[in-house]
Amino acid sequence: MFLIFDTETTGLPKQWNAPITNTENWPRCVQIAWQLHDDMGRCLEHQDYLIRPDGFNIPYDAEKIHGISTELASEQGVPLLEVLELFNIALSKAEFVVGQNVGFDLNIMGCEFHRLNLVSNLNRLPVLDTCTEKTASMCQIPGGRGGKFKLPTLTELHKFLFDKPFGEAHNATADVEATTRCFLELIRRQEFTIEQLKAPIDYFQQFETINKSVINPLGIKHVNLKKQSAIIANRIKQENKLETPPNISNDVPEILKDVKVVHLHNHTQFSVLQSTISVKKLVAAASDQQMPAVAITDHGNMMGAFHFVKEIGNYNRSLRQKNIDLLGHKEPQEAHEIKGIVGCEFFVCEDHTNKSQKDNGYQVVFLAKTKKGYHNLVKMSSRAYTDGFYYLPRIDRSIVETFKEDLIVLTGNLYGEVPSKILNVGERQAEEALLWWKEKFGADLYVEIMRHHQEDEDRVNPVLISMAQKHEVKLVATNNTYYINQEDANAHDILLCVKDGEKQSTPIGRGRGYRYGLPNQEYYFKSSDEMKSLFRDIPEAIINIQEVVDKIQPFELARDVLLPKFDIPNSFINSSDIDDSGNRGENAYLRHLTYKGAEKRYDELTNDIVERLDFELKTIENTGYPGYFLIVEDFIRVARSMNVSVGPGRGSAAGSVVAYCLWITNIDPIKYDLLFERFLNPDRVSMPDIDIDFDDEGRGRVMDYVIDKYGSSQVAQIITYGTMAAKSSIRDTARVLDLPLGDADRIAKLIPNMAKLNKIFNTPERELKAKFRAEDMDLINQLLNLSEGEDLEAETINQAQVLEGSLRNTGIHACGVIITPTDITNYVPIATAKDSDLYVTQFDNSVVEDAGLLKMDFLGLKTLTLIKDTVKIVKAKHGVELDPENFPLDDEKTYELFQKGETVGVFQYESAGMQKHMRDLKPTVFADLIAMNALYRPGPIEYIPSFIRRKQGDEDISYDLPEMEEYLKETYGITVYQEQVMLLSQKLADFTKGEADVLRKAMGKKQIAVLDKMKPKFINQAVAKGMAADKLEKIWTDWEKFASYAFNKSHSTCYAWIAYQTAYLKSHYPAEYMASVLSNNMNDIKQVTFFMEECKRMKLNVLGPDVNESYYKFSVNQNNAIRFGMGAIKGVGHGAVKTIVEQRKKEGFYKSIFDLAKRIDLRAANKKAFENLANAGGFDCFTTTHRAQYFQDEGDGVTFLEKTIKYAHKYQENKNSAQVSLFGESSDIQINEPIIPPCELWGAMEKLAREKEVVGIYISGHPLDDFKIEMQSFCNGDISAFRNLPEFLNKGISFGGVVTDVQHRVSKQGKGWALFTVEDYVDSYEFRIFGEEYLKFKHFLMHNNFVFIRVLIKEGWTNSETGVKGKPRLQFNSFQLLHDIMESYAKKLSIQLNIKEITEVKIQSIKDLLKMHSGNHALKFVVYDDDEELKLEMKSRHQKIKISQELLEELKSQEVYYKLN
DSSP states (O other), X not given: OEEEEEEEXXXXXXXXXXXXXXXXXXXXXXXXXXXXXXXXXXEEEEEEEEBOOTTOXXXXXXXXXXXXXXXXXXXXXXXXXXXXXXXXXXXXXXXXXXXXXXXXXXXXXXXXXXXXXXXXXXXXXXEEESSXXXXXXXXXXXXXXXXXXXXXXXXXXXXXXXXXXXXXXXXXXXXXXXXXXXXXXXXXXXXXXXXHHTOOTTHHHHHHHHOOSSOOOOOOOOOOHHHHHHHHHHHHHHHHTOOOSOOOOSXXXXXXXXXXXXXXXXXXXXXXXXXXXXXXXXXXXXXXXXXXXXXXXXXSOOTTHHHHHHHHHHHHHHHXXXXXXXXXXXXXXXXXXXXXXXXXXXXXXXXXXXXXXXXXXXXXXXXXXXXXXXXXXXXXXXXXXXXXXXXXXXXXXXXXXXXXXXXXXXOOSTTSHHHHHHHHTOHHHHHXXXXXXXXXXXXXXXXXXXOSSOHHHHHHHHHHHHHHHHTTOEEEXXXXXXXXXXXXXXXXXXXXXXXXXXXXTSOBSSSTTOBOOOXXXXXXXXXXXXXXXXXXXXXXXXXXXXXXXXXXXXXXXOOOOOOOOOOOOGGGOOHHHHHHTOOHHHHHHHHHXXXXXXXHXXXXXXXXHHHHHHHHHHHHHHHTOHHHHHHHHHHHHHHHHTTOOBOSOOGGGGGOHHHHHTTSOOSOTTTTTOOSTTTSOTTSOOOOOOEEEEETXXXXXXXXXXXXXXXXXXXEEEEEEEEOOHHHHHHHHHHHHTOOHHHHHHHHTTSOXXXXXXXXXXXXXXXXXXXSXXXXXXXXXXXXXXHTSSSHXXXXXXXXXXXXXXXXXXXXXXXXXXXXXXXXXXXXXXXXXXXXXXXXXXXXXXXXXXXXXXXXXEEEEHHHHHHHHHHHHHHHHHOOOOOGGGOOTTOHHHXXXXXXXXXXXXXXXXXXXXXXXXXXXXXXXXXXHHHHHHHSSTTGGGGHHHHHHHHHTSSOOOOSSGGGXXXXXXXXXXXXXXXXXXXXXXHHHOOOHHHHHHHHXXXXXXXXXXXXXXXXXXXXXXXXXXXXXXXXXXXXXXXXXXXXXXXXXXXXXXXXXXXXXXXXXXXXXXXXXXXXXXXXXXXXXXXXXXXXXXXXXXTOOXXXXXXXXXXXXXXXXXXXXXXXXXXXXXXXXXXXXXXXXXXXXXXXXXXXXXXXXXXXXXXXXXXXXXXXXXXXXTTTTOTTOOHHHHTOBOSSSOBHHHHHHHHXXXXXXXXXXXXXXTTSOBOOXXXXXXOOOOXXXXXXXXHHHHHHHHXXXXXXXXXXXXXXXXXXXXXXXOGGXXXXXXXXXXXXXXXXXXXXXXXXXXXXXXXXXXXXEEEOSSOEEEEEEOHHHHHHHGGGOOTTOEEEEEEEEEOOOBOTXXXXXXXXXXXXXXXXXXXXXXXXXXXXXEEEEEGGGOOHHHHHHHHHHHHHTEEEEEEEEEEEETTTTEXXXXXXXXXXXXXXXXXXHHHHHTTOEEEEO
């Protein structure tokens, strides 16, 4: 007997795995239906009961699904006890219980039996389910967990079995009938086993005899429960003459006329990808609506809090100033200030530490009444991330109780605990929740009422109002705001699709095939009148808003920086500091350390040095930041002790002599005229900022020290906000709107780099033309034209404008670290990040310092690692201990390198432009390098030619005033540095140090108001000293122009010093230095290729990897050749290299592949490591084997390399087992080495292709090396030109390369075309060829063909509908094989001879050679004399030659220079 049953309930359980005794967890049954069938499938009985809801109600969300209202069940339902007794009788007859996903129904009914203390055999009967892995594999619906098929719904199973979908009625009677039919059909198809059915062996034959064809439905009539519920609802409405919710009217009730409305529930862009509102727009909207306050309540985080409070403060300050100005003009004041309300919408779950099951909790709004309340929000938000993050940042009631002080609570939207329980669980549970919140928050709890014209709100609001009145909790009207204007609703919907990776065309709903979205367009920032009209029937909900606002005490979040306590020696502790929180002890200790360091730094402490030190120390004392210097000095000293390289300094901090004496920086500011004021102005108190460079490998160890010293609860990294830039907003919007990828890409490319859509669309055309280049304006005009259309492209552009600037994701600041005096959550909210073990501040870099946090920048500088590596290699190879900090600044070889412009790989001087300027400048002193470092940037770069001419004496060095020479002499009269402006303003016009710094900053940042005040002072004070006013006017004008570009000399000096160190190493230890350069670029194959070319130019051999010579990084061997690092080979990790190198050092070179495999740790070096080493040539040192043999398979499916590894494993196992014979002797079991298989050597192309596969570049050569002359002589471009086709419009490009990939295709029209990739020395590019060109040249398109191609770049086709031009297109004019090019294109050979090198032997040698290569090509001799600057050209009239590779190679070997054509 089979009992098939189904239930309808009040909802879903909170925990699916809870026991049935947990009556609070399991929902109530409101309908049950069952059918009892005998073992042959005959129906013996069928029953269907509605259950009367005694002591509970049926929530609206459940009613929406099955249609059973509380009223219907109350009228037509049967008492639960009666139903359970009848169900028990049916169960007593059954041998099996059956259902679709029946586990849920078993728990529901099991819990109901438990509630009434009834005994039942329900959970003891065997279960047969129609929703199993078996039926999933039958239906084969993709999308299940772990790549499996999805479990079918009843509809999906019905459709599979009967080829007809069953419209799930969510009516237990209908569902039972469909389940029964599916179950019996599964038996008929023998999908259950005899064992499962506990049936005799012939059961299926008997069943099929009775049920010969497909199982038919019983044909039971089902009541439409939704209709029944609607009839009752209408009847009750008529009886009670209830009115529907009022229609929205524009009329505002008299009682609300003067009441101010404030929005208390607003989301900003910090609710990541859920709101289009920026903080600025939120405050502006409140101002536009003349609202006295506005709140920020983002989802779970406080990221926007500081920005919000700051924006409110800025708005109020500017308003106060405006009103003061208006008052002065006796005009009425404009508006009132806005009160900022900081809040957060938290996810309050049952247990925030439980991550075994998903519980997103309820959304509850908290508002901070005071600064104390704000700090409680910070604590809660931090806990939500650090302890409670599971899909979302979550808190629970225990956290709420701990941090409830000075907070106001609003019950939230429909996902709030009280409304959600009304809709989903039951009114009794909702009421219990309301009472809990009231008990905790009393008069600071408000019931939130929202009206977005939704049926679920219309259902929940009367219950909320009733509960609020019953328990004397005040109502407050809110609007759940996600965008400012109603017309932004579509853009907001697109944003939600971006968040979930959905298309907008996917319908909104729950479950498979649906997406999340708001139900309508009512979630905008409504006006005061709209809110009053919406809530005209409950005016108290509007009036109570003011009560909430009045409870809020405004506060500021900006504060002075708080330094962590630095432990100083007891002898320096000053007891007075404890009384007034002073810094006397720290100042004394800092002075002690500074003078101690000064004695080591300077041979003699002159009065000037002492005066400078005392001035700096006094300034530090006045600003109150001695602790900052002590903290920095401490970790830099420790870094050096850990052998971490520390940079010489960075930025303006290098201007401090105190920093120099503390070894924080390594450049003497007095020697180089670097100024302290630029770093810490004595006229203003501001936090110093010392950025430190560490070698990028040691940076992490320094951070670990700081964490250990101050504690992980006091150290955090800084969050970064990734926003949607113009191009990404176009691409994201296009993807959501399903605009083709090509069109999206084309539109995005119309936006100039760094341009913003909103600026483009809101700037007058004249201003746009002034800002953008002509070619950019063409693109912008295309963009503007497209946006005015009616198609999908126009919609994409216009919606992207709204989304531009939205917060898209969060990350971690690359180097910023925060250190706080106590637990970091006492100051700022924190979060966690995937990429960091440290906490991360929720405030970003732009505000952390304003929020009072000490920020340190721990920067990793690759160049420091490079210097360190070079020093190591030099010591290992030459036994010389180099000290880069003490390289002589007058080294001739180093300046020679700069003068030749051979600065590839030299820090900051390696660009082609810089190399040219170096060759022209021919620097001879360190000051030249400092100046060039400062000048080589946009703006001042235009002064480089004048700087060079003055240096070379080709241009007069002049000064506007003789007094200026002192400070401008080193830069040949040109103002290069900001420090020069500061020093000259002090010298010429007696500006104070502080005023000079203010001038620098005002000029650099173009602060016109400040400059206007300072100019008269400068001129008047200088004139008073006897200087000419017209000259001073000129100086000021020049400064205004120069200073906006002028660079920080302190920073330039530090980086010029690092550059000098790298140049010194390159000039004295070229191989060692280039090996380090290659090592430090191992992860960037293009850079490795680039630097290998430089090695060739330097005549340095770069050899492939070799297990007998290579290390992890690149190294230098005894022959001064650079050896490839094994770490650069893919699949060969640190472990494999470590074991190879260790064994080599321990027992000597490896003699063969067997010797290597036997000795190394095979756990660290796997098969992939062996194969890739072989492919890269790492085993080429073994003379008995070649590369092809390692991969030779002699028919048994096992390569020689695999056999070698197996052999080594056996050898090591035998060795490790240490078997001892009966007589105590170790047993030497002989294991034979595998036989080396004979096979052909790989061809050059195969060998090179495999090298490239495992390293990314060709090592032992390049496929095109045989055609180098052809490539140099007959090609006018390389493949990189095709990356920027617009530059070559209407031009022809001739290029050569090797075909590395070909795909022949057929179009829809049946015509052939091809994709083919060509690679040269520089780049590779995928070309497409169609039509006649394809037919004409397809025979050249073969893998590994060396081709010479000539193409013409033509304008793209114009779209007839839009008028938009497409991308430039290629016209293929000719294809030839590179082998044939010399013969086709070589016309004549010019042999060039220096008159001093002409000898009879040389002439005879050339003559003999040319005789051997006679042919039809013209021959010419060019004889030149460099000293006399003479050149004589002589054409050979009789002798003709055949230009060939062989001839040219022979000329090259004889060192005879030539030119072709």
